[in-house]
Amino acid sequence: MPSLSIDRIRKSFGTMLVLEDVSLTAEPREFIAFLGPSGSGKSTLLRIIAGLETADSGEVWLEGRRIDRLPPGERGIAMVFQHYALYPHMSVRQNMAFGLRNARVPPDEIERRIAEAAGVLEIDELLERKPGEMSGGQRQRVALGRALVKQPSLFLLDEPLSNLDAALRLRTRVELAQLRQRVDAAVIMVTHDQAEAMTLADRVVVMNDRRIQQVGAPMDIYSRPANVFVAQFVGSPAMTLAPAQLVEDGEFAALRLGDGSVVQTRVPREGLPAGAELRIGLRPEAVRVAGSEGATTKGKVELVERLGERTLIYGRFGDGQRVTAEDEGDSRVKVGDEVPLRIDGAAAHVFGPDGIGYHSVGA
């Protein structure tokens, strides 16, 4: 039995539809990330699960119980808010005890749970402090602690790392990953940061434009994007998308790019829409600067980004099509150079006119 199941949720604010028939299930102890740009409906979906918004239609079930009609406090859900939402006039201990006292948990049990959570999160020393006397990272831990002590069936994390500085964000990400091993509940995290989603989640739910675009394991989303949106949104820098013509030949699709070069992909030809305008999708690592012998095409360099272990090259093919390519960390490529490029056809994706993605077999 799935832990959480969402069935055909629909929600509009006024005349604006923000969620259109969204369905999803989560397994027990699964960590799911809702990934999408602002306005994709991911936060609204989270708030509907929490009970902070009411769906126009559809059902939410948690552990075999229909919860979409229950008030938020009775759903067995704990949430960590983006801005933590700690009660400023209460100490950390009181913040953590508040929900438990309201739920009539016996005092000694409350103390036991607080002590346990404080131990796990290393906030024992902060228990008597007020939120105003703590750093952002400490508040974040307290917010997690307040959720932990409730021992919920489902944790909701709303952009949990967005308020932390870069170094702290990385550390907290690791801690979140460790923490989830300890909790016996499913976790849903909303984020617009793909690195967070990819590193933490068992499954990523990519949302855009009122709908779920794709649900899958992080690497699945990366290597087999369901459509153009997912392909462009996941992965940094974004995938190059170039118009391409199908060359009538062979078992796998061979595509001719605008500059005349042909890429032999590993995408089965069968199933591709015939005679249609296709696009080829190339991640930076599929387009490499090559020696003159291995090159399949060439590009004019417009920008070079040296990242240390690798170098990103932004340029254009002969026909003016933009492309992002990759080179070694010690690349000597300069802006204005014309460099030979080798396109790895086995790593290429093909997108139909409706944006649907087709991928290599065995990839």
Next chain:
Amino acid sequence: MRAERDWRGLLFVAPFLLLYVVILIFPLLRGFWLSLNRADLFSDGHFVGLGNYVRLAQDPVFGTSLINTFEVTLMIVPPLTVLALGLAMALNRASKSAAVFRGIFFSSAVLSVTIVTLIWRFMLAPDAGFLGYVATAFGVEPLPFLSDEDLVLPALAITTIWWSIGFPMLLFLAGLQQIPEDMYEAAALDNAGRWTTFWRITLPSLRRTVVLVVMLQTAAQLQLFGQSQLLTAGGPSGASRTAVLFLFETAFGRWELGYASAAAEVLFLIILAVTLTQYWLTGRATAAQGGR
């Protein structure tokens, strides 16, 4: 060079300083000096030391007026604070009707005391007043609010609450809007009911506003004057004479400026003491809660 600069700085504040000294400091000192003299409006009078204060301590009319002042302040401030908070909470929403009602409830605050007392005279008069009319309609004997010694202070209090509710309501509205929405969402997820949310989230978040409203209103109502003068002229038989009304009658009825100044100094010290006590008490309560 340095001294010259200091003087130039003084020049910049001089216009205000002059005004401040002429309008505030001088009258304050002059008032205190007057309180040590036996003086009327037309002569310089002569020095009597603490004579006026001794006389005040023995004056039953002043004593009664002080007691009346405390009573009416106690009748006004707590209900006014509670009502203003209730109104603010009821009207703290974005709807059009809430905006209209906010305007309506604030509108009484822009009226002058003359109009307010006029309105409430119509309301309270037992024979022709609105409340009397309602009472008669229900077959009840109308209460003689303005002529009964026990009812006149409550009548003053009702009038004053009606008149002054707008500003505290506004302060509470401002305070309520400072409370982030996610605090209430967290409380909802924490299973907090309406009462728990009010007592544990809303009220603690408004503590500073409550303190401000109580202190401002206490200081204001200890100086209650216009309502009592215009509604009942302190009557019946002095039952609604407040300290400031006593002061007014002494100064501008009997022209005993020195004696009135002494009464003013006493009232000033009382208001100062009450305000400082409140400030000290809330400071202690804050410290007991560990700051913030």
